[in-house]
Amino acid sequence: MKFGVVRFPGSCDEVDAQLACERVGDAVLLWHADRDLQGVDGVVVPGGFSYGDYLRAGAIARFAPVMESVAEFAREGGLVLGICNGFQVLCEAGLLPGALLPNETLRFVFRQVNLQVVDSGTPFTRACAPGDTLSIPTKHASGRYFSPAPVDVVLRYAPGENPNGSQDDIAGVRNEAGNVFGLMPHPEHAVDPLTGSVDGLKIFESMRASLTSRVAA
Amino acid sequence: MSAAAADERHRALGLTDGEYDRIVELLEREPGDTELAMLSLMWSEHCAYKHSKKLLRRLPTEGPAVLMGPGENAGVVDVGGGLGLAFKVESHNHPSAVEPFQGAATGVGGILRDVFAVGARPIAVLDSLRFGEVGRSARSRYLLEHAVAGIGHYGNSIGVPTVGGELYFEHSYEQNCLVNAMCLGLAPQERLIRAAAAGPGNVLVLLGALTGRDGIGGASVLASAEFGEGDADKRPTVQIGDPFAEKKLLECSLELLDRELLVSLQDLGAAGLTSSASEMASKGAVGLDIDCDRVPLREAGMEPFEIMVSESQERMLCVVAPELVGDVIAVCERWETRATPIGEVTDSGRMRIHADGEIAADLPVGILVDDCPLYDLLPEEPTGGPSAIYSAPEPSLPTGSADAVPAAGDTLLALVASANLASRLPVFEQYDPVVQSRTVRRPDEADAAVLSLPTGEAIAVAIDGNGRRVACDPRTGAAEVVYECAANLACVGGEPLGLTNCLNFGNPEKGHVAWQLTEAIEGIAAACEALSVPVVGGNVSLYNEAPGGPIYPTPVIGMVGRLPDPARTGRLAFGAADDVIAIVGAFEPSAVGSELAKLRGEPLRAPLPRLDAQAAIAAHRAVREAVRAGALSSAHDIAEGGIATALAECCVAGGIGARVEIPDGIDPFAEALGRAFVISGSAEAIAAISNDVRDAAPVTVIGRVGGSALELVGVLDVPVQALSEARAAGLAALL
């Protein structure tokens, strides 16, 4: 089981994501300028401030050469997880619906939030029970999800905990096929009891389980 | 007639006539424009420490853990496992007063560069902020909001967690806000690098951003004569931080070091190329030739002096063997970072600046770096005490006749809601404290931040500095700051390894400020000696004066420590009903310099309560050992707002009440910082601790955790909910 974590100039949480992946499998960093995905089984587009978040968060990163391969990988059904800035990149790239707008407060906010698992049937949430609550940190300045059309919601902020003004408390969505998932909270920062909760591990465990069963099939 | 009298340029550049005469004497000629620009900056207070250097010699700088002490870009201590921990605090007060967002942001950018300049990967930032009374001053609210946003912007975007900080509001900072930032970095010891240039024939390579007319500041007077009406574009400009550029510069610099491609590395900070290059030359006892024409510029038509003093951000300077320059450029290209050879190391002992095929400056390195005169201060203790210098704070609590005085419960609510004591959540919520996956204790979880190390151990860090108390009694007040930092570390089981400091003071040429500075340094030095904590670096910011007088003398101390097991560290929240609460340490507080005295509008007074070093150290040790043993549910030092406030904070954090009897003779709101703690744990655990440390540090059981209110028997009884709401609202309403 090998995860690939994309590294753009300005990525900040790529090593954190790599460490989280390594709790359930192997993980390598994928350099933004390389098209080669090194045969990974799943891709994580991590958090941070790719290209400084200049212009719009994720706007420039989506054009990195590696993203062509990631898009191709996604089209072929590969599992792609976008975390925070990665979610923004996937939306900008059209791999996920919608857009992430500046927080309603116009401020960056760090907060440990509770998330409701709306859809536990995805390859990213199958380790969760329906209605599970996950305690995971969020940290971003542009996390207000907006989509003019209905979307497949996977995670919502628990009632009263929406940190950014997101439409319908949406914290994470998937594509129609279900193999691409983006969320604003940072599951990779919730994998170690020493530094916080371990609820985020369920996302990585779900991916591992999905990939393993696929490989077996 | 002296040379000085004949030429006025130097005065506009901030040099005295005496200093200018000295320059002419040393050079045996008049300096040219570029030379004078360079000299005026190198001989400025900021670069030459001319009013503080002699005093700083009093600070102890040696200790078994010290790997690099003052004089390098950041101090470094040994944290075991072959790792060095680099850290430093620096001020960006003036730029933040002008443009708080960019000033604070570039302050963070600057201190990060100091840390990766020694080869360490920045792993944490802390911020220390002072503003005027935000409750009364719209300007101060503006500065607060934007400085905090700027710090968050830079730290968050570059992926370094901001794990702690401190924030006070006092009238004395109304015209002179303080924005100090501290950075910690981690390095394998073999990657540590010094700034000394070496090896004549080696190449000087400038890394990072283009050079523009940023922050040319005072030196721009040299150009002002040429400013026509249409030359607005030649004016110096505010420095804009680009954390994205710095992120690439950081990764690139560390990769260059990992590949052993550099002889030396140095950041560009204040005074730009001039300062960086001449300090590299001085440390290596070599000369440097720099060609301005090769410096990549952001704007056309920059003059050599502008290039040499530009403070454009996100640049570094390194020395490279000629055969490795190609490799260096290749690594930099991968990180989309510019790398330009701009000169070379010589054995001339001179800084020679070339431009347009001519020599724009040719100065001995020594005159730039070593020859600025150092001044003795003329300290004079103000005869009328602190209130002769500072007006009393404006009262915000009624005083006077007995029935006007609020009940103790209301006093406590007012204290926890006051700007200096209220929850800092609205500030630190704007900072990412967890990136890099090391943060074991975030803000508000404990008195110090705790970061795990790859060795399995952990480090703790705290930053502190209560200027009002230092104003009351500079020597004891400054010492208290050091003890408070050490106490904060003790609360998480940390043992001090070293400290850094930023001395924010008024005009040292004034007798009373000189006295404050002298006394404060004495207090810090004595505390460091007693605690065996070396000073490994720091920064001095003087002349923080307004027409109304100086700021409160504000030494900011950042201290780091080590603890063996991150799984056994402390929390400040009361944990479980029925836990026993005890005071550890000799605690004889007074109302002098307290937050309550401030809220009542009382004039500043001396002296602060006496500080018994051995008693304080024994209390620190007792708490540290108990935390490390995993014996405690909570540990919190008793600081501003007295024991009532400390207990309220433990209750609010734990969402649980407590019933406590305050020992006779202790005013619940009186203060003595850094000496005593409130701890909680099982009855057996507290009894065992008491037994262990009885002779050294008193452990006084005062009550139990439980219920939904904080009750100080016979004094006050307030629901935790009310305390929590008051504490949450205090700052949120202002930010």
Place this chain on the structure above:
Amino acid sequence: MRVRVLVSPKQGILDPQGQAVERALPALGFEGVANVHVGRLIELDVEDPSQVPAMCDALLTNPLVEDYEIVETAPAPHPQPAAHPQHLS
């Protein structure tokens, strides 16, 4: 050719920046202000202005949430923006 791209939030999408400005102005004594929106201004020199719409669609704007307008200004200038703000109408 110097070109300006004026990017504004699409109608109907919450614009907290615009709202914040709208709320702050009366507090400073400016009355009679409504309908405030805050967007982005991108200025660039281009050799071929016909490419600009494509640049907008690809990178400069997000068509899902933003509208834009392209304004050509002076022909290929490297102009000094006015040192002092100008009032053009």
Place this chain on the structure above:
Amino acid sequence: MRVRVLVSPKQGILDPQGQAVERALPALGFEGVANVHVGRLIELDVEDPSQVPAMCDALLTNPLVEDYEIVETAPAPHPQPAAHPQHLS
């Protein structure tokens, strides 16, 4: 009166956003682009346009780092911003 305030980074000041866009465009195949700057666009309805410069100085812009230009557009419109981008010249 609908007014637009065009805010750009002051001349000579570092504009990291502009630089980032300038570097990104060629990678997308757009050549011949230079001098890119990214600023802000503020649109508002005002009763008294003569107040706008004061609003700019007090709140809308940061004169230390930004220049601005005021453009009056349609008289008191509550217009639909063009649903599709327009190319004006």
